[in-house]
Amino acid sequence: MICELHGSVYSVLVTNAEVCDFARSWPANRLDTNGEYLFQFDARNGDLVDVSAVDGEGATRDILEEEDGDWLSALSDDATLVGAEQLGLVDVMAIRYPALVSSGL
Numbered sequence: 001m002i003c004e005l006h007g008s009v010y011s012v013l014v015t016n017a018e019v020c021d022f023a024r025s026w027p028a029n030r031l032d033t034n035g036e037y038l039f040q041f042d043a044r045n046g047d048l049v050d051v052s053a054v055d056g057e058g059a060t061r062d063i064l065e066e067e068d069g070d071w072l073s074a075l076s077d078d079a080t081l082v083g084a085e086q087l088g089l090v091d092v093m094a095i096r097y098p099a100l101v102s103s104g105l
Helices: 016-024 070-087 090-096 098-103
Strands: 002-006 009-014 036-042 048-054 060-062
Touching: 002 070, 009 016, 009 070, 016 036, 016 070, 036 070, 048 070, 070 090, 090 098
Parallel strands: none
Antiparallel strands: 002 009, 009 036, 036 048, 048 060
């Protein structure tokens, strides 16, 4: 996952290889395994701001209705955590993952 901080928002790009790996853990998913997903989160608390699909050419599009399901929510949760960890967003970690913070992970 490629994570970047943009002021009050952080973005996490889930690469195609990561989407494919994730999709294998959700056999009935409807993720686009030919593309990537770009999540944007509020850097203060980790709230989801936006999500887009990214095709092989780098063009973004809105998420299709059939892509939006529990699998996309789970992928978003993974992206929230990875982004907060990689970018050192202490507030997001404390709000979203207090058990991880208190255990020192």
